[in-house]
Amino acid sequence: MTSTQTVDASAVTRALKNATTTASHAPSIHNTQPWRWRAHGDQLDLLLDESRTLAVADPDRRLAILSCGAALHHALISLAADGLHATVARLPEPTRPGHLATIRVDARMPVDPAAIRHLQTVGLRHTDRRTVSGTAVDADSLRSIAAAAESQQTQLHVLRPLQVLGLASATDHAQHVEADDPAWQAELDDWTGGTRPLGTGIPGTVIPREASPTMVPGRDFGRAGGMAIADTHDRAAVFAILYGPGDGVLDWLRAGEALSAGWLKATELGVCVVPMSSAIEVTVTRESVRHLLAGLGHPYLVLRFGVLDSDTAGPPRTPRLPTVQIVEQP
Ligand SMILES: Cc1cc2nc3c(=O)[nH]c(=O)nc-3n(C[C@H](O)[C@H](O)[C@H](O)COP(=O)(O)O)c2cc1C
Incomplete structure (x- = not known):
């Protein structure tokens, strides 16, 4: 140096x-x-x-x-x-x-x-919310993704089948709580759906046209998008929780660094990642997710891993704000 x-x-x-x-x-x-x-x-x-x-x-x-x-x-x-x-x-x-x-x-x-x-x-x-294919995510890939996350001082816990049932129930409950809250829905409407010309939010083109049969429900955007998805079951999906010992600002920042490190590694290995945060957003279901960790720590984010069908084209890219709007010059 x-x-x-x-x-x-x-x-x-x-x-x-x-x-x-x-x-x-x-x-x-x-x-x-x-x-x-x-x-x-x-x-x-x-x-x-x-x-x-x-x-x-x-x-x-x-x-x-x-x-x-x-x-x-x-x-x-x-x-x-x-x-x-x-x-x-x-x-x-x-x-x-x-x-x-x-x-x-x-x-x-x-x-x-x-x-x-x-x-x-x-x-x-990128985030690809299509149903995963029947191809399993191999154990070596999962270990490499976990190691990448752990290099950023955050752990990744891969859920066993019974724990996935617990996650499914927590996520379903969270989505009902959110759907019943008009303020929640209004905020969701502000940020999702439509064409998003300002470069923020999630455009309708990357939101599934309908819900597919899944063990753990994907984000309920409250309206149909334009993205076609397979109507097969996502049986081969793997679910994991990013977690750590604390639940404060520094822990969340490090969890984001771990998300980036793990997601980039997954992309390099051909594994698709979808973050699922509904169950983390609602206090009572975040607590249920914490119980799935059996005292290991605090949950930060749920992740779905899977392998996608490479024969079909993926969704378009989600737009971004122009850099000038996010950089303050002296
Ligand atoms: C903290 C966090 C939580 C997220 N939660 C969800 C979610 O619950 N469901 C979902 O479909 N995508 C979720 N995402 C993915 C974002 O919607 C996505 O990153 C964003 O729209 C930008 O698109 P891109 O990842 O394709 O670049 C989440 C991402 C982050 C970082």
Whole structure:
């Protein structure tokens, strides 16, 4: 590694810009993209943008911060692929919890081939809500995905068949609670369906046309989308829970970094991932999911893994906000 002085300032500026562009591809709850970046010198601050959070479904900002963690991981991949070493201070200002991280570029380093591969995968990763095929997800792939998540200090627990029944019941209950709450539905309507010309939210084109027979119900968007799905049962789907010892802002941020690391690894292995957060959003069902972990820790997000039928085309990409809208310049 060489010292900071040898990193050309304009190269750093360019790399930080690349990092924010790469981060914009990160997954987020309802595609809210609840992050904002502030670039200054060799530093990039990651801030929670309250204007793109879900007051009803996510009052603690758990899922928004998790989404920001995924964006942070994407940004770090970009810097590593540009051959730059960066240090990260998570929650650098204890009195300002919305300041989630500061990334500081401090040296040049050899370009990491794994980072180049992950950077390419960022462009391929997306949420595909189609029914999974009958092909099983192999145990080695699951172990590699879990190891990728665990490299970010968050664990992944793969559910056994009986536990999947418990998850199915919790998710079903959560979706009923949400469907019965007009404020919840109004917020869901604000963020999902339609054409989404502003670059936020989930367009109808990636929402299933109808519910397919599944063990654990997929997100009830409250309206039909335009995406055709197979009407076969998703028997080969595997369900897992991202979890950890605490239930605070730092844990959620790290969980988002783990989500990104695990999802990119899964994409590289041909495994499809769908996050399922309904049961986490409702307090009582989050507690039921915690019981499935039998004292191991607090649940952050449920994930569905599966293999998709490669003969049919996947859904279109979900749009993103233009980068200028998420980066504050000094
Ligand atoms: C914290 C979190 C929770 C999510 N929850 C769900 C969910 O319950 N159901 C679902 O279909 N997608 C869920 N998603 C996927 C997002 O809708 C998706 O990432 C976003 O629309 C952007 O699309 P993309 O992943 O294709 O880039 C979630 C994503 C995150 C990061």
